[in-house]
Amino acid sequence: MLPPGAGVSLKHAHCAQVRAAPALPAFFEVHAENYLGAGGPGHRMLTWVRERRPLSLHGVGLSIGGEEPIDARHLERIAALVERYEPAAFSEHLAWSAHGGVYHNDLLPVCYDADMLARVCRHVDQVQDRLKRRLLIENPSTYLEFESSTMDEPTFISEVLARTGCGLLLDVSNAVVSCTNHGRDVQAYLQALPLDAVRELHLAGHAVETDVDGRELLIDTHDRPVPNRVWALYEQLLPQLGPVATLVEWDNDLPDFATLCREAAAAERRLAAVHSTLAIAT
């Protein structure tokens, strides 16, 4: 399990800055698909980090929410990486990214009906069996939904967790993005999720566009600081969740490593406040 502190994404562009940093964040997260080569400087850096901090491996390509079976070859490669680094957590998305031999390099929306629920549970079981560990599933950011969906997202997620025993990676930013885009109350959405199963949080920045109805369309871009409305929700959630590992995600238009660390420190301060509140209460 990840430590209840603040982590950052490890980017190879920051390699020298990370090695020279005066202090490291509580943990590092990497996209598993970037480390499927046999060796080289990327693995050297990941090994360096792993010797110093817990690691979170975050998959983007298993297509857990796909209609097609899990790509067995890809699962084997992920399993080899998990064995090599023994990460503190492995997570994936409630989404699909491949179909008919095409890899989209994007996280596409799932239709929430009984067939998909059974399929997603089979996939989660298969991944957990192969990796011999509990998987964390992340709530998606979406721009479209399906008329044929028969349940809402929190219900679907709750069922997956109940049937498979996997944990929840709650992406607070994704909740804001999806609820805004679909005109839903984000508080109600969050409270409908199985919050007792949250083992990691994600916070990220998003782009704000205007949709044809004149209201906001949020795009999950991971290319800027965490906005105030996400921080506000994070502060509201923490007393309820208790201290939980929190990743500040930043994948595009990368700033320097010190800026990522400042974002993580902003999360760390809020975590520390919850720690001390809980300590007083007990």
Add this chain to the structure above:
Amino acid sequence: MNQQRFSAAVRDAGGPAPVGLRVRAECDPLRRLDVYRNNHFASLVASLEDNFVVCRALVGEPFFREMARAFVQSHPPRSPVLAEYGRLLPGFIDAFEPAASVPYLADVARLEQLRIDAWHAGDARLVSRSDFERALASAERLPQLRLALHPTVGALRSRYAIADIWMSHQGMMPIESVDPMVPQGALVSRPDDVVQVTAVHPATALLVETLADALPLAAALEAALNDYVDVEPGQVLTELLQSQAVAAIGFPTEHDA
């Protein structure tokens, strides 16, 4: 709405939104579908832009982006490992009519993909210069001598001065000094974890390609020199040694034979 139809709609950039999509009241599903379309095309184009830096410099950003987009349209990735995605790009460029005025563009793409592959390839020790020279010194056993290339090593033979073109666009030599129309080989290796490109005689590049088939050095050298009569074996071996491409060198023991 099955995933086949959704996937096709994302990849059909100008097409209509399929039925069965749900959006906020007074919103247009097409506007939302365009977000997924943009994620798909823009993220893959950006990944190619990151990996094919000199190709980009040779043709300019707008041209490269258009070409990359056409590649994504006709050759979508088949695997989530994007480091491998560019392997089909050189062949695509060969047939991409608008790029015909830059005849060496496809070979530059080949070289840049070799560099990506070298960055991700497995780890192994390199043989020292003295070990290499000692092995070459025993003339009577030379026909049995075998080399193992480092897993990072790649070779390319081109009708163009491919290594010089690449290096001059990395600021490693003046662009004015490069005559692109001279045939050249390039070796890619990763000494001290830094991917490097070395300009070599095409015969040396052919030797490396042949060694990759696990031929003994003497046989590989003979095959390589057959095609290039203007080059001495000593030059080829010196270039191979200097490019730090060899992971093991030695004679097969009787047990191996």
